[in-house]
Amino acid sequence: MTIRVLVADDESMIRAGLRMVLEAEEDIEVVGDASSGGTAVRAVAALRPDVVLMDVRMPGMDGLAATRRILATDPDVRVVVLTTFNEDGYVREALRAGAAGFLLKVAPPERLVEAIRVAARGEALLDPLVTRSVIAAFAGLRTEPGPPPRLDLLTPREAEVLHMLARGLSNAELAAELVVSDATAKTHVARVLMKLGLRDRVHAVIYAYEHGLVRPT
The missing domain is CATH 1.10.10.10 (Winged helix-like DNA-binding domain superfamily/Winged helix DNA-binding domain)
Incomplete structure (x- = not known):
């Protein structure tokens, strides 16, 4: 089964890089991208992806608000938060919002691909670098x-x-x-x-x- 992925990040080069990594995998299809939280919410409604890669800091509606909005409408969508910011507040709020995983952008490509597959199976994955933050936060x-x-x-x-x-x-x-x-x-x-x-x-x-x-x- 092909995993349908939406990439949400406000930096076009990062979106292009993520798309390149994911589309190299036979079982993953990038069905669209978004440059803001609001655009991501609308894209999810239109494209019905299985997994959303969601940046935290984006203009207008941020990734955490977008995650809450998406999952309130369609709880079957799996959201993996992807960010450069390893801060307890982001970790806590992302998981409270219902995110299926939390990865730092410094994570190697193979971990990103693993996170997509894990999320699509209905499971969850935390980057080892933020596991201690989760523990500390809660x-x-x-x-x-x-x-x-x-x-x-x-x-x-x-x-x-x-x-x-x-x-x-x-x-x-x-x-x-x-x-x-x-x-x-x-x-x-x-x-x-x-x-x-x-x-x-x-x-x-x-x-x-x-x-x-x-x-x-």
């Missing part, structure tokens, strides 16, 4: 003692998986630590997300730190 926000009510829905193994997700482990790393197959690890993750009502593994990280289940080391 750690310690819960002031009430004790676990959140829904945590008792998890089996002991699923609670263990949630803690591993909070550490940023991939499905393959989960499988290795639990000594199970990749498929079994993926099933555990899916059950954790379903029981806690979470959209993806990035929001599982937010959930764990926001509710004080784990702390940054």
Whole structure:
């Protein structure tokens, strides 16, 4: 299946570079681009992409506002935020807006392509350079003692998986630590997300730190 991608960035050279990288992949098609948040919102409505690569700082409506607008209208679209700014505020707001991933523009092309494919599968990806920012942004926000009510829905193994997700482990790393197959690890993750009502593994990280289940080391 071909992944339809919209590129939103206010710099034409960056849009051209992203298009060149993505169109070199047989399973990815760039269906359009946008130079502002407002243009991106209209382009998504017209072109119906699977994934949007969204810059943060753009004239008029910025990328975060555009992400919120897009996902309010069509929650099935996956938005990967792509920016030069590794700041807690951007990370927090992008994920709050419903972004499926957050990448810095210094990320290598192969990571960009991986993020598109991961997002298209309905999963999420964070650039390793911003994972600590996510943890810092959401750690310690819960002031009430004790676990959140829904945590008792998890089996002991699923609670263990949630803690591993909070550490940023991939499905393959989960499988290795639990000594199970990749498929079994993926099933555990899916059950954790379903029981806690979470959209993806990035929001599982937010959930764990926001509710004080784990702390940054």
